[in-house]
Amino acid sequence: MLLLCTFLTLCLSAVHSQFPRVCTTDEALRDKSCCPAGKDGSPCGSNSGRGICRNWVTHVPFPNLFEASVPQYDDDRLNWPLDYFNKTCECFRNYSGFNCGDCRYGFHGEECDLKKTVVRREIRELSLPEREQVFRYLTLAKTTKSKDFVVLTTEDRHDRNTYRFVDATIYNVFAWIHYYSTKPIMTHSSFDYRHTYAHQGPAFPGWHRLGLLFLERQIQLLNSDEDFALPYYDWRGEENCSICSNDFMGDNDVEGNLDPSSYFGSWRSICSGFHRVEAYCPVVDDESQMEKLQRQPGTDPQYDRLPSFQDVEDTLNLRDFDRSPYNSRATQSFRNALEGFIMPSDGMTLDTTMHNQVHVYMGGTMGQVPISSNDPMFVLHHCYIDKIFELWITKYDGNPNSYPENDEPGQGPEECCTPYFPCYWNKDLLRKSTDLGYKYSTYQGS
Numbered sequence: 504m505l506l507l508c509t510f511l512t513l514c515l516s517a518v519h520s521q522f523p524r525v526c527t528t529d530e531a532l533r534d535k536s537c538c539p540a541g542k543d544g545s546p547c548g549s550n551s552g553r554g555i556c557r558n559w560v561t562h563v564p565f566p567n568l569f570e571a572s573v574p575q576y577d578d579d580r581l582n583w584p585l586d587y588f589n590k591t592c593e594c595f596r597n598y599s600g601f602n603c604g605d606c607r608y609g610f611h612g613e614e615c616d617l618k619k620t621v622v623r624r625e626i627r628e629l630s631l632p633e634r635e636q637v638f639r640y641l642t643l644a645k646t647t648k649s650k651d652f653v654v655l656t657t658e659d660r661h662d663r664n665t666y667r668f669v670d671a672t673i674y675n676v677f678a679w680i681h682y683y684s685t686k687p688i689m690t691h692s693s694f695d696y697r698h699t700y701a702h703q704g705p706a707f708p709g710w711h712r713l714g715l716l717f718l719e720r721q722i723q724l725l726n727s728d729e730d731f732a733l734p735y736y737d738w739r740g741e742e743n744c745s746i747c748s749n750d751f752m753g754d755n756d757v758e759g760n761l762d763p764s765s766y767f768g769s770w771r772s773i774c775s776g777f778h779r780v781e782a783y784c785p786v787v788d789d790e791s792q793m794e795k796l797q798r799q800p801g802t803d804p805q806y807d808r809l810p811s812f813q814d815v816e817d818t819l820n821l822r823d824f825d826r827s828p829y830n831s832r833a834t835q836s837f838r839n840a841l842e843g844f845i846m847p848s849d850g851m852t853l854d855t856t857m858h859n860q861v862h863v864y865m866g867g868t869m870g871q872v873p874i875s876s877n878d879p880m881f882v883l884h885h886c887y888i889d890k891i892f893e894l895w896i897t898k899y900d901g902n903p904n905s906y907p908e909n910d911e912p913g914q915g916p917e918e919c920c921t922p923y924f925p926c927y928w929n930k931d932l933l934r935k936s937t938d939l940g941y942k943y944s945t946y947q948g949s
């Protein structure tokens with residue numbers, strides 16, 4: 504995967520993701536310190552007042568796991584990011600990034616004092632040149648090695664000596680983050696298949712919101728285009744997937760292979776293939792072992808429909824952001840209807856709806872949760888899910904206080920959205936999107 508486009512990445516500055524390359528040296532990992540030099544050469548840009556290096560102070564929801572006297576194999580993601588770093592940069596004012604070298608989402612300029620709001624539009628609202636530009640940008644992100652970030656790979660999560668941090672392209676870092684979050688959580692040497700970090704709990708909408716912001720910002724930096732906004736796919740009431748054609752996301756054959764002449768026809772999925780639960784993405788740096796993208800929209804008779812206009816309206820009628828037990832069985836929960844474990848019409852009946860329904864409708868790569876983020880359809884789908892989240896926030900004046908206390912690992916209001924770095928509290932993503940520098944067009948449907 505080492506690509507010849509490193510020269511294109513030289514102008515990129517650090518932003519927000521995992522793992523910062525400079526913090527994966529043996530020394531940084533041993534000291535658990537991630538306070539790299541900012542632009543002025545001082546740690547966290549402290550000489551120019553951008554931030555300081557500090558001991559990590561956050562509540563630790565699972566202290567028993569750290570105090571255990573018998574050796575146990577616990578999950579490296581619990582109490583994120585304490586297993587890796589206990590000293591990190593705290594950035595002031597509008598500065599952000601792992602070395603405070605970048606701006607908070609929504610801010611630009613050398614001093615991060617320029618506010619900017621980009622507009623995410625429905626993909627069919629874009630002109631042909633605009634659409635082709637989006638596809639070119641995505642392709643460049645898929646083929647350009649990330650200068651700032653590396654990803655973790657291992658065949659054995661129990662054995663930290665086998666962990667390797669390797670190069671990945673910008674799009675693949677994005678795809679990897681989602682994959683990593685979906686691995687079952689390991690506590691006291693056993694696996695818990697019911698919970699993962701990005702799904703089946705109140706963190707779901709904000710977690711995906713942060714991933715999209717990361718990708719959008721990386722693409723802005725890569726192309727020096729601060730106006731770039733991700734597109735969305737409003738699938739309401741579609742009889743067939745009308746963007747599954749070569750003009751848009753690509754046609755497929757009966758086996759599900761994307762048309763090789765379509766825009767994404769040659770893309771391959773990192774972390775693809777069957778993996779043991781102990782592994783983290785063993786197929787990450789050998790392109791020949793990665794599967795090509797697959798899609799089979801509407802061919803599974805059990806899941807041959809996309810959600811309707813009414814489904815979205817019913818979802819937005821659920822007033823409570825989330826409800827106990829804060830998992831896939833929560834009833835009358837906006838989050839659980841949006842995620843798609845209950846019927847929006849009654850907020851009760853367990854079924855495959857909304858977000859989940861679109862994944863299984865698309866099938867192929869999109870139908871496999873851990874690797875679904877490899878298909879750019881994931882980006883368009885999740886931007887629309889995020890638009891519905893935003894409509895709910897607007898309708899009910901949702902804010903960080905709407906985020907519930909709960910005991911699910913990684914899903915607490917003041918836990919870091921896992922595995923993003925630096926830390927964003929889960930509850931802080933439940934706020935108006937304009938606070939984060941973007942909004943959505945008012946598309947009425949085709």
Ligand SMILES: *[C@@H]1O[C@H](CO)[C@@H](O)[C@H](O)[C@H]1NC(C)=O
Nearest residue numbers: 533534535558559588589590
């Ligand atoms: C951070 O981790 C290092 C390395 O394990 C350890 O020596 C140090 O005591 C820790 N610091 C705090 C504040 O926990």
Ligand SMILES: *[C@@H]1O[C@H](CO)[C@@H](O)[C@H](O)[C@H]1NC(C)=O
Nearest residue numbers: 595596597610615616617618
């Ligand atoms: C962030 O930038 C905005 C827009 O320029 C400015 O008004 C605001 O004061 C800045 N915030 C801080 C905390 O510096």
Ligand SMILES: *[C@@H]1O[C@H](CO)[C@@H](O)[C@H](O)[C@H]1NC(C)=O
Nearest residue numbers: 741742743744745800801802
């Ligand atoms: C949707 O696909 C089915 C099966 O290929 C086809 O019969 C039908 O005409 C399509 N509907 C639209 C609106 O294109």
